[in-house]
Amino acid sequence: MNSISRRRFLKIGAATAGVAATAGALSKFTKQGVKISSNIPEKGIYTIPTYCDLCFWKCNAIATVRDGKLWKIEGNPIDPMSKGRLCPRGTGGVGSYYDPDRLLKPLMRKNNRGEEKWVEVTWDEAFTFIADKMNKIKSEYGPEAVALFSHGIGGNFFKHLLKAYGSPNLAAPSFAQCRGPRDAGFRLTFGEDVGSPERTDIENSKFLVLIGSHLGENMHNTQVQEFATAIERGTKILVVDPRHSVAASKADWWFPIKPGTDIALILAWLNVIVNEELYDKDYIGKYAIGLDKLKQAVANNTPEWAYPITGIKAEVIRETAREMARYKPAALIHPGRHVTWYGDDSQRSRAIAILNALMGSWGRKGGFFSPVSLDIGAYPYPEYPHSEKGKVDNPDNKYPFAHETITTGIREATISGKPYPIKGWFVYATNLMFTLPNEEETIKAIQNLDLMVVVETLPSEITGWADVVLPEATYLERYDDLNVEFFKEPFVAIRQPVLEPAYETKPGWWMAKKLGEKLGLENYFPWKNIEEFLDTRLKTGGYSLEQIKKVGLIKGERQPIYFDEGVTPEFPTPSGKIELYSEQLAAYGFDPVPRYRKHEEPPTGYYRLLFGRSPVHSFGRTQSNPILFDMMKENEVWLNKFVADKLDLKSGDYVVLVNHDGVRSNRVMVKATERIRQDCVYIVHGFGHTSKGFVRSRGLGASDNQLVTKYKIDPIMGGTAQHLNFVSIEREA
């Protein structure tokens, strides 16, 4: 293991002659006010609707400019997502514009990769360099050899560029590192995903189960709002979490489960529900198959069996199974998000899906609604070239139920050159050093590349490994693609610039178009500008750009969203029914009904490292935002009070976490608390930045990702499980 590369500090824009220029520009940018769009007066108050980019939820917002300065961002009252109230990150979006660490000019690598010596270049120089490399890669290895990693809707234009260029290798960490196992588990059961935003009808639920999902700490705005409504309405809430989360503090039951044993708990619930015939008989009879086989499969999974495994008392499991069933079909077992924990995550998600099926909650009020959307067409592009080679990430269909591209599969191919070499990476708005497990492998892959381009607004750690850094304008300074949402009410929303792009930053669409033209792909970019692109798309639905610009979003007619309201129950599985027993899984040698398998436990002196979210930060993307920084500067390591006493540590002490491979974290503050089990520790993800470009946030807190050297791959869909790492605790020297 090469610890030098791991510990290397990344510096962006902070080296060489560029420093002075950048620093000068920066202070001018932050101190002397901002350039505003030409249509905004210098005096008075002006509002512009747009949609938020602080996370993937895409709440509709209204930005207010006062006397030529961005003042505040509030929710758009007509928005079904935010209902006029943004989450703390969205409210703090002002800070992403005023972030003094922003990238402001295109940069090219001067020395070795990762050494972060840069020269500032013009956009044209950057594009010429990239296009030359891409042409060379295409002629030597084929267009498939350039891959794209992207996150969020802003990646759409780069996806289009890479498809036009001829690559099928486009991936987002949100699949293999986050929600993929859940989607696979629900697809295998109902034939459909739960979607993003999830189709959970929390506000109408009467019994809500959260398994490792800390709503309120993870701010999926609409869900948090609905969660509050549920509390107000007296919904019974059951939280399964090794940690006394905020949600746990609102719950009627908190199960401080032993980590890694959730499947055993769910199987025990299934056992009670099936044996006592507490399921929705009518619904199961009409829509599901495999009940008998399910019954057989869970016959031995009694609550008494589950107790020593999970630590949850048998009578409590039995009582809560009955209680849950009493509220069916408005009993919602939340599917979660970021479910890549132990390597059998698709099976855990399937167990959750089966439990929901027995409650009859799919398609029902208080369960999972059927999302609706507006009929807005795609832009009429010419057909993309066909790739003979196919995708690189999942050779021989090794992970048979991977329905999206696996980022880590692309990384693997980049290292091994198999099934064919990958020579170029485009990275859009995703800090791969913080999202992919095992940093070492990411670095190894990058070292095999002929081209590494990063499009970013901030000098994130991955930016430090780039050949070319393309500084994007923030969401407040650009148009993006339309958000045609699938949710309770159909709507289409626009992101439009509130301010002009700062310094030399540019919107992604502009970069994609310019690069496309350099690559001779101009027929894939027939629109003159983004306005024309958006207007063309909107016209397909009978709307116009002019119309939407004023209001931010256009809603369609309300439509039925539950079976009871007239939605036709459809289950696009092979049988056309809900599959309680999965022939599909059986055919590939997987358990057709989930089974509990024991996971490794931490050796003495070690604790399982768990990680999660803070309401004021999005991944590792907001720590330098001046407003959100003020809310939370560093993360803390949660340590059970008893354990802390034993180690002679108290809240406020600093420690270093050392994992089983000897990797040491940054210093991190102890939070000695009763709110966590003794066998695990917890930190919030996204801290412990190492990039020198992060003047404010660098070195504050610990990065969970650095400590995730060990991961397991979900054999069903290729997700990388990351809750398998153990750490010991050393007092800071």
Added chain:
Amino acid sequence: MARYGMAIDTTKCVGCMDCVVACKTENNVPEGLNRDWIQTIVNGEFPNLTMEIRSERCNHCTNAPCVSCCPTGASHYHDGGIVLVHHDLCTGCKACVASCPYDARFINPEGYADKCTFCVHRVEEGKDPACVSVCPTYCMTLGDLDDPNSEISKLVKSKNNHTNLPEAGTIPNIYYLIGDNND
């Protein structure tokens, strides 16, 4: 005469700090300082725990020591009992900062005592304060405590509640709701 107060339902508050962020942008609160903040109180031992999360700020006390101790008259009661500071009269002597039992005040870098104003500039336009209007759990209510028909009066009457440090004799006007009042 109205007596403005706030009811904050701790059973719904998730401690997300959106109220704090919204206050910062709305009122241009300088970096490193806040007019409102979150308090989390944990009781019990693992696994038998209870927790109260609440958003705190100036209580706009009816009997405010910050007003009575102010030597210049800068700290004063505004209409509706809202406690405010005249920036131009304030010398930044910090008497009020010391006298407030809730630690609700700070000295703004511009030299005057600063704190929550109940967003009086918004309230007088008929809007809610920024914290109230942003809260994703809808847990805050601002209103007239003297009007028995106001939403806030009804909440305070129908739900169990407490104020902070009632023993200080300040008569705080922020009420924390802690569940249904079933008697």
